[in-house]
Amino acid sequence: MRFEGGLFQEENKVDPVGGxxxxxxxxxxxxxxxxxxxxxxxxxxxGKRIVLTAPLTETIDHAGFFIQMGVASMPKRFEAIFNSKxxxxxxxxxxxxxSARTMPAGVRTLEAALLREFPEEEVVACYxxxxxLHIGPRTRLVAVSTHNPLGVTFAAGVYASIFGSSAEPVNAxxxxxxxxxxxxxxxxxxxxxxxxxxxxxxxxxxxxxxQLGIDCVVEGRAESPEVMQLIRRALGGEPLPRHFRAAHxxxxxxxxxxxxxxxxxxIEMTTGCGRRxxxxxxxxxxxxxxxxxxxxxxxxxxxxxGNRQISLATEDMFIWGQVGTGVxxxxxxxxxxxxxxxxxxxxxGLEHILLSHATIAPAVVDPALIARLSEILLDKSPLHLPxxxxxxxxxxxxxxxxxxxxxxxxxxxxxxxKAVPFSIEDWPSVVIQALTVLNRHNWFPVxxxxxxxxxxxxxxxxxxxxxxxxxxRRGLFAFLVxxxxxxxxxxxxxxxxxxxxxxxxxxxQWQLMMKCWSMNLSPGLYxxxxxxxxxxxxxxxxxxxxxxxxxPAFTWPLLLFANALPERLMxxxxxxxxxRPLTVKSRKELLASIKPEHRKYLRADNGDLP
Numbered sequence: 001m002r003f004e005g006g007l008f009q010e011e012n013k014v015d016p017v018g019g020x021x022x023x024x025x026x027x028x029x030x031x032x033x034x035x036x037x038x039x040x041x042x043x044x045x046x047g048k049r050i051v052l053t054a055p056l057t058e059t060i061d062h063a064g065f066f067i068q069m070g071v072a073s074m075p076k077r078f079e080a081i082f083n084s085k086x087x088x089x090x091x092x093x094x095x096x097x098x099s100a101r102t103m104p105a106g107v108r109t110l111e112a113a114l115l116r117e118f119p120e121e122e123v124v125a126c127y128x129x130x131x132x133l134h135i136g137p138r139t140r141l142v143a144v145s146t147h148n149p150l151g152v153t154f155a156a157g158v159y160a161s162i163f164g165s166s167a168e169p170v171n172a173x174x175x176x177x178x179x180x181x182x183x184x185x186x187x188x189x190x191x192x193x194x195x196x197x198x199x200x201x202x203x204x205x206x207x208x209x210x211q212l213g214i215d216c217v218v219e220g221r222a223e224s225p226e227v228m229q230l231i232r233r234a235l236g237g238e239p240l241p242r243h244f245r246a247a248h249x250x251x252x253x254x255x256x257x258x259x260x261x262x263x264x265x266x267i268e269m270t271t272g273c274g275r276r277x278x279x280x281x282x283x284x285x286x287x288x289x290x291x292x293x294x295x296x297x298x299x300x301x302x303x304x305x306g307n308r309q310i311s312l313a314t315e316d317m318f319i320w321g322q323v324g325t326g327v328x329x330x331x332x333x334x335x336x337x338x339x340x341x342x343x344x345x346x347x348x349g350l351e352h353i354l355l356s357h358a359t360i361a362p363a364v365v366d367p368a369l370i371a372r373l374s375e376i377l378l379d380k381s382p383l384h385l386p387x388x389x390x391x392x393x394x395x396x397x398x399x400x401x402x403x404x405x406x407x408x409x410x411x412x413x414x415x416x417x418k419a420v421p422f423s424i425e426d427w428p429s430v431v432i433q434a435l436t437v438l439n440r441h442n443w444f445p446v447x448x449x450x451x452x453x454x455x456x457x458x459x460x461x462x463x464x465x466x467x468x469x470x471x472x473r474r475g476l477f478a479f480l481v482x483x484x485x486x487x488x489x490x491x492x493x494x495x496x497x498x499x500x501x502x503x504x505x506x507x508x509q510w511q512l513m514m515k516c517w518s519m520n521l522s523p524g525l526y527x528x529x530x531x532x533x534x535x536x537x538x539x540x541x542x543x544x545x546x547x548x549x550x551x552p553a554f555t556w557p558l559l560l561f562a563n564a565l566p567e568r569l570m571x572x573x574x575x576x577x578x579x580r581p582l583t584v585k586s587r588k589e590l591l592a593s594i595k596p597e598h599r600k601y602l603r604a605d606n607g608d609l610p
Contacts, residue, residue: 043133043134043135043136045121045136045138046136046137046138047134047135047136047137047138047139047187048121048122048123048124048134048135048136048138048139049118049122049123049138049139049140049141049235050114050118050122050123050124050139050140050141050143050231050235051124051126051131051134051135051139051141051142051143052103052107052110052111052114052123052124052125052126052142052143052144052145053107053125053126053127053128053131053142053143053144053145053178054103054104054106054107054128054144054145054146054178054197055128055146055147055149055171055174055175055177055178056090056092056127056128056129056174056178057071057170057171057174057175058104058145058146058147058171058197058263059092059100059102059103059104059127059263060089060090060092060102060263061102061262061263061264061265061307061309071169071170071171071174074169074170075168075169075170076168076169076170076172076173078170079170079173082170092127093306094127094130097124098124098126098130098133098134099124099125099126100125100126100127100130101261101305101306102261102262102263102307103125103260103261103262103263104145104147104197104262104263104266105258105262105263105266105267105268105313106145106196106197106198106222107125107145108125108258108260108261108262109221109222109223109256109257109258109268110143110145110222110227111123111125111258111260112222112223112256112258112259112260113222113223113227113228113256114231117228128174128177128178128181129181131181131182131185132181132185135182135185135187135191136187137187137190139187139190139191140190140191140192140234140235140236140237141191141192141194141231141234141235142182142191142192142193142194143193143194143195143196144178144179144182144193144194144195144196144197144214145195145196145197146175146178146195146196146197146199146200147171147197147198147199148169148171148172148175148199148202149172149175149176149179149195149199149202149203149208149212150172150175150199150202150203150206150208151168151169151171151172175199176212179193179212179213179214182213183213188213191234192215192216192234192237192240193213193214193215193216194214194215194216194217194218194230194231194234194240195212195214195216195217195218196217196218196219200217200218200219201219201281203217204217204219204243209242215234215240215242216230216234216240216241216242216243216244217242217243217244218230218244218245218246219243219244219245219246220244220245220246220247220248221246221247221248221249222246222256223249223254223255223256224246224247224248224249226244226246226247227246230244230246248271248285248286249271249286249288250286251288252288252289252290252291252323252324253291255268255271255288255290255294257290257294257295257297257298258298259297259298259301260301260305261301261302261305261306261307262302262307264309264311264354265299265302265307265308265309265310265311265354266311266312266313266356267295267298267299267302267310267311267312267313268290268312268313268314269289269290269295269312269313269314269317269320269356270287270288270289270290270314270315270316270317270319270320270323271285271286271287271288271315272284272285272286272287272288272315273287273315273316273319273359274287274316274319274329274330274417275316275359275415275417275418275420276416276417277402277404277414277415277417277418278413278414278415279414279415279450279485282315287319287323287329288323289319289320289321289322289323290320292339292340292343295312295340295344296343296344296347299344299347299350300347303347303348303349303350304349308349308350308351308352309350309351309352309353309354309382310344310347310350310352310353310354311353311354311355311356312344312355312356313356314356314357314358315357316357316358316359317337317355317356317357317358317399318330318332318337318358318359318362318369319332320333320336320337320340321333321335321336321337321340322336327601328420328421328598328601330359330361330362330365330420330421331365331366331421331598331601331602332362332365332366332369334366334368334369334372334603337369337373338369338372338373338376341353341373341376341377342376345376345377345379345380350380351380351382352380352381352382353377353380353381354381354382354383355377355397355398355399356399356400357399357400357401358399358400358401358445359401359402359418360401360402360403360430360431360434360435360438360445360447361418361419361420361421361422361430361434363433363434363435363437363438363443364422364430364433364434364437364587364590364591365421365602366603366606367437367587367606368603368605368606370437370438370441370443371441373397373441374397374441374442374443377397378391378395378396378397378442379393379395381395381396381397383395383396383397383398384396385444385477385523386523387522387523388439388442388444388477388523389442389444390442391442395442396442396443396444397442397443397444398443398444398445398446398479399443399445399446400445400446400448401445401446401447401448401478402415402418402447402448403431403447403448403449403467403478403480404418404448404449404450405449405450405453405460405463405464406427406428406431406463406464406465406466406467406468407456407459407460407461407463407464408424408425408427408428408463409459409460409463410453410455410456410460410463411424411427412424412425413455414453421594421595421598422590422593422594423593426585426590426593428463428466428467428470428582428584429584429585429589429590430590431467431471432467432470432471432474432476432582432584433584433585433586433587433590435471435476435477435478436474436476437587438478439476439477444477444478444479445478445479446478446479446481447478447479447480447481448481448482448483449464449480449481449482449483449512449516450482450483450484450485451482451483451484451485451505451509451512451513452484452485452504452505452509453485454485454496454497458506458508461506461508461509461512462508462577462579462580464512465508465511465512465515465577465579466579466580466581466582467582468480468512468515468516468519468579469515469579470579470581470582470584471519472519473581477519477523479520480516480517480519480520481516481520482512482513482516484502484505502554505553505554506553507553507556507557508577509553510553510554510557510558511556511557511560511576511577513557514557514558514560514561515557515560515561517561518560518561518563556570556575556576557576560576586608587608588608588610591608591609591610592610594610
């Protein structure tokens, strides 16, 4: 687990009602505090020494997979949408002792690391609303894992800010409420608060330690000896550094895989990637793959404890089984991957398998691998796409892949190894050929794009639009998710600045964003009234709010998104960019461009050998 302080200062306000209201509030506070003191005296054994938790939005796993994407990017004001779609999404399961039945994989990893050194009765992982039942006079450490505490991740920053609320997406709100609850606990002076998870960088980047009541942010792995030393210091009441970096395991055998139920059945599969994109933090970690036996033990443990879904966490699923073999990682180990996923799919009680992250080039390298994985995984997928799937039950596989840009110039600058074993000069052709293979086998990936990169020109955006329109022209489909560039700590781009707010986007950048979402939503608008309602709703929202928030550059792209006017008419009028046709290399031509010394790793059963 990567570990990921005021909000709590009272404001000086004039009381228009007079002293009576102040006295009433004072009495209420005293009564509440007295009630809590009575409750805290009932905490068994004075509470747990170590309490682990995470925001509610990150612990749930029963309300649908895509709710996690939604709560990360939609403003808090739209939470009613989730309440309507998933009316029971806040309902969580507890163990008989009041601990959490499910927790994010990072929390479970830290829990497992702690239980190697501390008795089980001293450690608890619990939901936020149960903190007051476990924090007591004996508590010395509260560790919080959070993914998006301040709402400044890639997707959250752009989609929340479109509606004028970039500071507080849904899950950032719940993270804030969690830290408020911890700060308000009467035993707060007795314990340290350590925060981490993949969102720890947000706290460091914005210097939000005091705002959130955090003593220390840890970045690194929970199983590292340095983290255990830090925890011993916290338990002893010693001062902690504000920012602590822990070392990453250097071998696959030293990776700790917890054997308790995790949210969405997430189990670590690999660390690192190897493609060295300049904007990426996970790729800074060593390239390691978790041994199969560890993965399978965690799978069976999740199923025994009530999970029915498994998702292997990775930056690139296709490197598993190839790390350290002497074969370049960008030539997948087909047999190893098929063996692993076959055993998982056959596990008793398993209903669903969700794919995590992958890179797109391996689909061009080994199409037969994609076909074989589809045979194993499609029946276990919980995702459906009736408009495109050829599966009998319209199921699809949808891993997250990075497209990032269609501009070869920009790709060369920020991700020169993204296409290996192919040249980055052929990046648009690699994307088209990979999507052709993937779609043929009912893989419709989520493709991320980055808008407003440092140094991005109009020509770069036009090149990306050319690629997006080429995808549409060829009848291919992926869920295209554009987001504004976010400089991440420790990456080679951490000191660089691009677009920081949606109002700064150019008309071309807005067109790219709106075109992507127009394509994403089109398969779901089946009824005669659906497109009409969508069109009217989008225009009304633009009239009453969005045109003021996002500026004049937003107008014509919004009409494109709403399908309010014919797209070609707006292009002829010069209001939208008209795409240029792309010259796309065939798969055979791409394979012929591979370095001669690497051609021996190509599989003959895929055909088109140079």
